[in-house]
Amino acid sequence: MLGHMVRHMTPSRRYRFPWREGNRFEILVDSPAFFPRMLDAIGAARHYILLEMYLFESGMVTDRFIDALLVAAGRGVSVRLLLDDYGAIALNLRDRARLAHRGIEIVYYNPLPSYSTIYNLYRIIWRNIDRGLYRNHRKLLLVDGRVAYTGGAGITDEVDSPSKPTMRWRETMLEIRGPVLGDWQQLFAQSWNKYAPTPLTLLEVTPETFAEGPRGRVTINEARRRIGMQRSLIRHIHGARQRIWFATAYFIPPWSIRRRLKRAARTGADVRLLLPGPITDHPGARHTSHRFYLRLLKNGVRIFEYKPRFMHAKTVLCDNWVTIGSCNYDRWNLQWNLEANQEIDDPDMAAKAANMLLRDFADSQEYTSEEWHNRSWRLRMLEWFWSKVELLSMKIRYRRRP
Numbered sequence: 001m002l003g004h005m006v007r008h009m010t011p012s013r014r015y016r017f018p019w020r021e022g023n024r025f026e027i028l029v030d031s032p033a034f035f036p037r038m039l040d041a042i043g044a045a046r047h048y049i050l051l052e053m054y055l056f057e058s059g060m061v062t063d064r065f066i067d068a069l070l071v072a073a074g075r076g077v078s079v080r081l082l083l084d085d086y087g088a089i090a091l092n093l094r095d096r097a098r099l100a101h102r103g104i105e106i107v108y109y110n111p112l113p114s115y116s117t118i119y120n121l122y123r124i125i126w127r128n129i130d131r132g133l134y135r136n137h138r139k140l141l142l143v144d145g146r147v148a149y150t151g152g153a154g155i156t157d158e159v160d161s162p163s164k165p166t167m168r169w170r171e172t173m174l175e176i177r178g179p180v181l182g183d184w185q186q187l188f189a190q191s192w193n194k195y196a197p198t199p200l201t202l203l204e205v206t207p208e209t210f211a212e213g214p215r216g217r218v219t220i221n222e223a224r225r226r227i228g229m230q231r232s233l234i235r236h237i238h239g240a241r242q243r244i245w246f247a248t249a250y251f252i253p254p255w256s257i258r259r260r261l262k263r264a265a266r267t268g269a270d271v272r273l274l275l276p277g278p279i280t281d282h283p284g285a286r287h288t289s290h291r292f293y294l295r296l297l298k299n300g301v302r303i304f305e306y307k308p309r310f311m312h313a314k315t316v317l318c319d320n321w322v323t324i325g326s327c328n329y330d331r332w333n334l335q336w337n338l339e340a341n342q343e344i345d346d347p348d349m350a351a352k353a354a355n356m357l358l359r360d361f362a363d364s365q366e367y368t369s370e371e372w373h374n375r376s377w378r379l380r381m382l383e384w385f386w387s388k389v390e391l392l393s394m395k396i397r398y399r400r401r402p
Contacts, residue, residue: 015228016187017218022209023178025216025344027324027352031160034149034173035061041143042068048078050188052140054326055154056083057090060162062155066098073103080200081106082192084136087154107196109136109338134223136191137337138326140184145207148176148184150325150342152249152314158281159312167279170306172247172313172356174324174342176216181207183218187340214346221327221339229327229341230334234260236318240269245317245357247274249310250282251289252330252390258292265300274360276312277305285330287386290379297369304364314341317357320350332393 028034042049042065049072056062073079081099083091085108099106142148151173153159161168176184189200219229237244237260244264251273265271273296280286293303316323325341327333344350 014231015217016220017180017183019215019217019345020179020183021215022211022213023176023180023216023344024208024210024213025177025342025346025349026175027349027356028149028151028173028175029356030171031061031153031168034151034153034171034175035064035160037175038141038149039064039068041141041147041149042072045072045077045143047144048080049144050080050082050140050142050185052082052136052138052188052191053155054084054087054135054137054139055156056081056088057154057156058092058095059157061157061160062091062095065155066095069104070098070101073101077103079104080192082109082136082188082195083107084109085111086135087137105196107192109191109195110134111195133336135337137333138187138191138340140188140340142181142184142188145181145185146177148181149173150176150184150340152312152326158310167309169310169312170308170360172315172324176342177208178210178213178216179207180216180218180342184340187218187220191338214344214349216345217343219323219325219341219343221334221337223336223338227334229339230254230257230329232343233257233316233323233329236316236321237261237264240264240318240321242319243270243272243317243354245270245272245274245315245354247311247313247315247357247360248328248330249276249280249312249314250285250328250330250332251275251292252285252332254331254334257329258296261301262296262299265296270302271300272302272304272357272361274304274306274311274357274364276310277307277365279307279310281310281312284386284389287379287382288390290375290383291387293367293372294369297367297372302366303372304361304366306360306364308363311360315353315357317350317353320347321345322350322353324353331390 069079140150153171153173159169159171193199219232221229261271276286314328322344323341327339327341333339
C-alpha cells in the first residue's frame, strides 16, 4: 500500500501530481558526487529499494550496484528493479543470473519480442516496430520512502568510466527528500503493476516534511497519452522574464517549444541553450539539431556547445523554476517514451542551478549567427542528411500501445 506516502491533494486536470511544500533537494553534478550517495542509500536501506532505470549495462559500475543490492536483499530488504528491456540489452547473462536472488524481483518494461528464424524476425519487425519503440526512459532510485535520486544518469560505465575519467559523461542528478517522494513511489508502482505478475505492496512510511522547504512537483510524460511535462515547460518559458537556460543531450524539440524560445529571446529574456559538442553518443542527433541553430541565433537565442565531455544532463531553468530529470524534450522522447522530471519552484535552488550552468557555459563554445552561417559544406550536408532521417522516423504510425 502507498499509505501515508501519498498526501492526498487534488491535482490539476492538466497535471498528474500537485505541487507539494516542505521538500529538500540537492543538485549532484557528475558521477563522483551521485553514485556514492546512491550506493550509501542502498547500504542503509531497511525496508525496500525501488530502482527504475533505462540504461542498465554490464560493467564495473553495474557490478558495484549489483553487489550493493545483493547485500541489501541478503539482510531482508525487498528489492525491486524495473528495467527497460531495450536499455538493459547489454546486461549479460552472468549479471542476470546474479540478480536472480530470492529477495530481488525484476520486471522488464515492454519486453522485446523474440525470434527463432529469419522469417519470424521479419514478421516481428513488420508487426511490432511501432510497439517496440515505446520505452521507459525514466531514472529513479527510491529507498524506504526516505530518499530518492533522479536525473539523466543510467547505470553504465559511460557515466563513470574508471579507466577513462576524462571521458565520463557530464551528468546531473537530484537528491530528493520530502512529501514528493509519495508521488515518485506511486509513479513507480503504476509502471511496475503493468508488467509484474503480482502488484506492488509496500510498508506505510511517512516521509519527512522540512519547514520552509521548497515546493516541488513531479511531472511526467507517457508517450502521447499524457503530456503534462511538455505543457509545464511551455508555460514556464512563456512566463519567464529574466532567463531561460536549457541544457539537453538531444535538441530536437517540437515546434511549439522552439517558437516560444525565439519569442522569449525577442522580448528580452536571456535565452541560452547548452548542447553537446563533437563528443556525443549520437552524432546524428547532434547534426539534426544543427538545422535549428540559424533561426534561433537570428532571434537572439545564445547557443553553447559543451567541449570537455559528452553533455548528457537534462536541466531547464526559467527564472526561479527548475526542472531536472530524464526528459530531453526532444520529439522522440515526447512521442515514444515514459519520462519523469522533478520540478522545483524556489529562488535558492534556482541560484544553485544557475551557478552549475554558468560553469558549464564557461567550458563551452558559443556560436554567433555569422559563424554558423559560414559553417562548412560538410556540416551542411550532414545536417541535411540526418534531418531527413529524423523526419522519416517521426512518420512511423502507431497501431497499438504496450
